[in-house]
Amino acid sequence: MLPTGVCMLTGELPPDRGGVGDYSARLSDALAAIGVPVGVLTTRRAGQPLRRTLGASAVPVHAAVPTWDARAWRLVIKALSQLGPRPLLHVQFQAGAYNLGGSVHLLPTIVRAALPHARVVTTFHDFLPPYLFPKAGPARLAANQWLARSSHAAIFTDLADLEQAGPGVHGYVVPIGSNIDCAPAAEPSRADLRRLLGATDDTLLVGYFGFLNPSKGVPTLLAAIRQVAAQRPVRLALIGAETGVSNPTDQPEAHAVQQAISESGMAHLVTSTGYLPPADLSAALLACDALALPFRDGASARRGTLMAALAHGLPIVTTLPSRTAPTAGPSPVWLGSGPHAVAIRDGVSALLVPPDDAEVLAAALLRLGTDTALRDRLAAGAGAVAARIAWQALAAETAASYAATFAGPPP
Numbered sequence: 001m002l003p004t005g006v007c008m009l010t011g012e013l014p015p016d017r018g019g020v021g022d023y024s025a026r027l028s029d030a031l032a033a034i035g036v037p038v039g040v041l042t043t044r045r046a047g048q049p050l051r052r053t054l055g056a057s058a059v060p061v062h063a064a065v066p067t068w069d070a071r072a073w074r075l076v077i078k079a080l081s082q083l084g085p086r087p088l089l090h091v092q093f094q095a096g097a098y099n100l101g102g103s104v105h106l107l108p109t110i111v112r113a114a115l116p117h118a119r120v121v122t123t124f125h126d127f128l129p130p131y132l133f134p135k136a137g138p139a140r141l142a143a144n145q146w147l148a149r150s151s152h153a154a155i156f157t158d159l160a161d162l163e164q165a166g167p168g169v170h171g172y173v174v175p176i177g178s179n180i181d182c183a184p185a186a187e188p189s190r191a192d193l194r195r196l197l198g199a200t201d202d203t204l205l206v207g208y209f210g211f212l213n214p215s216k217g218v219p220t221l222l223a224a225i226r227q228v229a230a231q232r233p234v235r236l237a238l239i240g241a242e243t244g245v246s247n248p249t250d251q252p253e254a255h256a257v258q259q260a261i262s263e264s265g266m267a268h269l270v271t272s273t274g275y276l277p278p279a280d281l282s283a284a285l286l287a288c289d290a291l292a293l294p295f296r297d298g299a300s301a302r303r304g305t306l307m308a309a310l311a312h313g314l315p316i317v318t319t320l321p322s323r324t325a326p327t328a329g330p331s332p333v334w335l336g337s338g339p340h341a342v343a344i345r346d347g348v349s350a351l352l353v354p355p356d357d358a359e360v361l362a363a364a365l366l367r368l369g370t371d372t373a374l375r376d377r378l379a380a381g382a383g384a385v386a387a388r389i390a391w392q393a394l395a396a397e398t399a400a401s402y403a404a405t406f407a408g409p410p411p
Contacts, residue, residue: 001406002399003119005083006031006038008090009076009107011068011097013042013061014054017275018244019304020125022179024092029055030395036402041065041079068098073110080111080118086406087115090398091122093147100131105143108150119405122151125176125302127161152405155398157302159334160321170405174397175301175335177389178311184283193287198271203233204369207288207314209281210305212242212254217294217319222260222270223358224292228365229269236292239284241275285312290368290375293318296355299344301335313383315375316350317364335388336397342388347374349381 008028012021024040031038032055039060044050052061062079065072080087089111091104098104108120129140141164148154148165155172156162162171188196199205206225212218221236228234242257243250261270273284285291291309293299298321299306309316320330330346346352351364368375387393 001086002036002403003083003088003406004037004086005080006036006088006090006402007076007079007083008038008040008092009104010040010042010092011094011099013040013063015048016043016045016244017241018097019176019179020092020094020097022304023123023125023176025054025059026177026179026391027395027398028059029057030391031399032057032059034392034395034399036395036399037083039079041075043068068101069103072103073107076107077111077114080115085117087118088402088405089118089120090402091120091147091151092125093122094125095128095130095144098130102130102132102143105130105147108147108152112150119152119402120150121153121155121401121405122147123155123157123174124148124161124165125157127156127164153401155401158300160300161302172397172401173301173336173341174394174401175389176304176307177391177394178307178386179304180278180281180285180308180311182282182286182312183279184286185279188283190283190287193283197235197237197273197284197287199235199237199287200233203235204228204290204365205235205237205288206365207237207239207285207291208293209239209285209291209308210293211244211250212238212257213244213250214253215296217296217355218253218257219260220294220296220356220358220361221292222257222264222266224294224361224365225269226264226266227358227362228369231366232369234269234365234369236270237284237288238270238272239276239288240273240281242272282312285309285314288314290315290317290365292316292361292365294353294355294361295319297321298355299333299350299352301333307386307389310344310349310382310386310389313379313386315368315378316382317353317361317368318344318350319355320352335385342385344385345381348377349385350378 010024012018148169242254299318330352332343332345
């Protein structure tokens with residue numbers, strides 16, 4: 001039984017730059033397209049309208065939350081009380097999107113007390129703990145675990161996060177989708193765009209897409225590009241915005257990366273595009289010969305940039321999950337779990353290399369530079385995986401988790 005109304009709660013939403021906001025917008029639009037009544041409750045931003053719509057389905061957006069503390073509880077209860085006999089709150093959780101505070105962690109408890117007929121589903125975009133207060137210590141992880149246990153259902157974008165949540169969680173593993181459609185701008189042409197990015201016909205154009213935060217492994221990528229440059233013409237394109245709104249570490253890391261490029265004499269090997277509108281970003285991705293995503297904690301289903309690369313059918317070099325034993329070989333990266341799961345396999349839909357290993361990453365890039373058949377095979381494999389992360393499929397899985405929470409008395 002589906003809810004009579006869904007309140008999608010998110011700390012960020014486009015035009016904010018951030019994966020949680022993009023996910024919330026696209027999931028809401030896809031849910032509305034399959035008949036789930038949904039509206040978005042989000043942060044009040046200066047210069048932005050209090051009410052608007054988003055997506056092809058014209059999902060209503062209420063930018064009504066002035067700050068993420070206990071005052072947000074009243075707004076949530078008010079919104080849910082207007083959604084009929086089966087209201088559902090869907091919290092899009094990432095600690096940074098809620099100012100690292102703890103008020104959101106208590107929302108399921110508040111909703112259960114105020115509206116026993118309502119349900120709460122929480123999506124964990126990662127399981128990084130909030131700040132809470134000085135010397136919070138173990139309470140930080142406990143806050144996340146309580147949010148997961150007190151929700152009627154919890155959706156995790158990565159299996160490792162579900163394991164951290166501990167026992168007593170009604171959990172699902174559902175990957176995120178691509179936040180960039182494969183819909184490139186018609187002009188300039190791919191050849192002209194490659195020249196604008198600093199690549200000639202014989203240059204291996206390696207793309208990187210994503211914020212320059214410490215988890216992304218960009219220093220390792222720079223070291224690998226330097227090694228590749230010693231053997232063949234290569235260019236690295238840092239595509240898109242360098243920083244987002246939710247992670248305070250993005251800005252200093254972006255500065256450190258640009259400083260490293262300058263001080264190492266690599267400026268002639270690197271082009272930074274800065275923020276690009278979606279159609280131009282899509283075209284820039286497709287202009288690349290390969291995309292390198294050397295995540296320090298390994299590739300996972302919560303990485304929106306990886307999903308965008310798959311959706312564009314690009315040859316990808318990314319990293320093995322951090323828990324993979326060195327002697328175990330290239331284990332696949334699983335997206336989702338259960339009967340809907342699909343794997344990114346080494347040599348089939350990506351090349352998988354160890355994290356923080358510039359030498360192996362350089363070797364993989366050199367291999368792609370000389371083996372066009374491998375690039376074609378990886379591109380086809382990426383396209384096959386992309387069907388798993390289409391927003392229609394993710395919306396259907398999410399709606400099924402909603403229905404399950406109303407199938408019996410609240411657990």
